[in-house]
Amino acid sequence: MAQTRAFFPSRVDSWLVAIGPLAALTATTAVAGITGPLVLNSGATPPVLALVAVILACALVLPLWVALDTNYTFTAEELLVRSGPFRWRIALGDVCEVSPSRSWISSPALSLDRLCIRYGAGRSVLVSPREKQRFIDTLLQRCPSVLVTGF
Numbered sequence: 001m002a003q004t005r006a007f008f009p010s011r012v013d014s015w016l017v018a019i020g021p022l023a024a025l026t027a028t029t030a031v032a033g034i035t036g037p038l039v040l041n042s043g044a045t046p047p048v049l050a051l052v053a054v055i056l057a058c059a060l061v062l063p064l065w066v067a068l069d070t071n072y073t074f075t076a077e078e079l080l081v082r083s084g085p086f087r088w089r090i091a092l093g094d095v096c097e098v099s100p101s102r103s104w105i106s107s108p109a110l111s112l113d114r115l116c117i118r119y120g121a122g123r124s125v126l127v128s129p130r131e132k133q134r135f136i137d138t139l140l141q142r143c144p145s146v147l148v149t150g151f
Contacts, residue, residue, distance in 0.1 A: 004075065004076050005073060005074065005075055006073065006074040006138045007071060007072075007073050008071060008072045008073070008074075008129040008130065008131060008134070008135050008138075009070075009071045009129070009130050010070040010071055010072070010083075010108075010109060010110045010111065010127070010128050010129065010130065011109075011110065011111035011113055011128045011129065011130045011132075012067065012110040012111060012130075013110060013111040013112060013113075016110055016111065016112070062084060062085075065084035065085065066083050066084035066086075066110075067110060069082060069083070069084050070082065070083040070084070070108055070109070070110050072127055072129055072135065074092075074138055074139070074142060076142075077091060077092055077093075078090060078091055078092060079092060079095065079117070079139075081108050081125060081127060082108070083108030086108060088108065088125055090117070090119050090120075090125065091119075092139075092142050092143050093143070094119040094120045095117060095118070095119045095139065095143050095146050096118050096119060096145075096146065096147060097116075097117075097118040097146065097147040097148075097149060098115055098116070098117050098118070098136060098139060098146060098147075098148055098149075099115070099116050099118075099148070099149045099150040099151075100114070100115060100116070100150045100151060101114040101115065101116040101126055102114065103116070103126060105126060107125065107126035107127070108125065108126070108127060109126045109127050109128035110128060111128035112128075113128055113132070114126045114127065114128045115127050115128070115129070115132065115135070115136070117139075136148060136151075
């Protein structure tokens with residue numbers, strides 16, 4: 001008898017995680033209108049400095065949260081995809097195809113070694129389970145009608 005839950009952490013490409021904080025810092029300085037190095041005593045008013053501090057904190061926390069909390073869980077009836085504060089609930093009965101992908105599209109996947117899962121009416125999600133073959137085997141075990149292509 002199959003387990004009721006199967007948990008898969010995301011594969012993580014170190015370079016992809018490294019660019020998160022860099023992108024966050026770049027975005028923060030652009031929003032704050034800073035063209036040179038960030039200097040706290042630059043004559044900006046306290047509300048502006050507070051806004052920059054909040055934006056910077058959020059911009060650094062979000063990539064860290066996503067990097068530490070991206071995973072995929074099969075339940076008896078659903079595939080639960082979690083990436084930081086973002087969640088997807090995909091009914092296993094709606095899954096129709098799984099195929100490999102190297103797409104750069106933003107997704108709950110921390111590696112470019114991805115799987116594209118097509119489900120519902122033309123919907124899809126990209127995932128990057130660390131144990132890709134076990135993930136596919138678990139999916140096939142729970143959804144025998146799923147079309148597996150491109151492998």
